[in-house]
Amino acid sequence: MYTQLVNNLDELGFTDVEPYLSEYLTTATKDGISLQEALYEISKREISLRNQRAAQIQVSVSHFPYIKTADEFDFHFRNTVSRTEIKDLATLRFIENKENILFYGTPGTGKTHLATAIGIEAARKRNITYFITCHDLIQTLRKAHDENRLESRLKHFSKYKLLIIDEIGYLPVDKTGANLLFQLIAKRYEHNSTIITTNQPFSKWGDVFSDSMLANAILDRLLNHSHVLKMVGPSYRTKDYYDLLDSGEQNQSR
Ligand SMILES: Nc1ncnc2c1ncn2[C@@H]1O[C@H](COP(=O)(O)OP(=O)(O)OP(=O)(O)O)[C@@H](O)[C@H]1O
Ligand SMILES: [Mg+2]
DSSP: OHHHHHHHHHHTTOTTSHHHHHHHHHHHHHHTOOHHHHHHHHHHHHHHHHHHHHHHHHHHTTTOSSOOOGGGSOTTSTTOSOHHHHHHHTTTHHHHTTOEEEEEESTTSSHHHHHHHHHHHHHHTTOOEEEEEHHHHHHHHHHHHHTTOHHHHHHHHHHOSEEEEEEETSSOOOHHHHHHHHHHHHHHTTTSEEEEEESSOGGGHHHHTTOHHHHHHHHHHHHTTEEEEEEOSSOSTTHHHHHHHHHHHHHHHO
């Protein structure tokens, strides 16, 4: 009978129930839990496990460079950004409001880390999210253009509830690349949120995109309804090196 019950539940798609069912039925019988209560409990657990699984899948298909959360970020290190601000962004209100986030700053200050942390939060809440570097995004669009399927690729990338474009300005972009990126940003504008990270001040984007008019058009759409976070300071990557220098200086001054 028990095996048949498990098989039936499995066939109905209650795939997560089995590991705890036997133990739960024993407890329920012992504690005199009503049939209604037991069915409610089993269905509630199944829904919760299913949601957890869906959240995990969404995170795993979002293409994050690593899994790091805001809890792993040391907000006291050079105080470049406030925990309150990041916590507020992690509520994901910006996605509801179709706003963008722009992280600007020097290398190693945590731009990618925090963009990823917010992205993970969005993915866990089942927002379709995708992380890609600016270079890879433009290469993908360029290939689609050459193969006469640009429109469908643009549609694909504009559908993400949250698109994270990492490393704008690290490699120069030619005019065709800038044009392709502009088309995507224009399609997403006021429909879905975009997070970008850049090491270039906005005034230099004309040089990055080999065309100041296109650069301005991209920036204009990104900056309208946006949160800009400036993260300028020493790199966390070389933190230990700076700590060593600091302690060396202290020793010398003694
Ligand atoms: N304040 C911090 N607390 C904890 N880890 C940090 C902090 N800042 C940066 N890191 C870590 O340092 C490394 C570099 O950070 P990250 O990749 O986010 O830098 P970045 O600002 O994107 O740099 P780049 O401009 O070179 O891409 C990562 O492993 C990140 O997790
Ligand atoms: Mg980075």
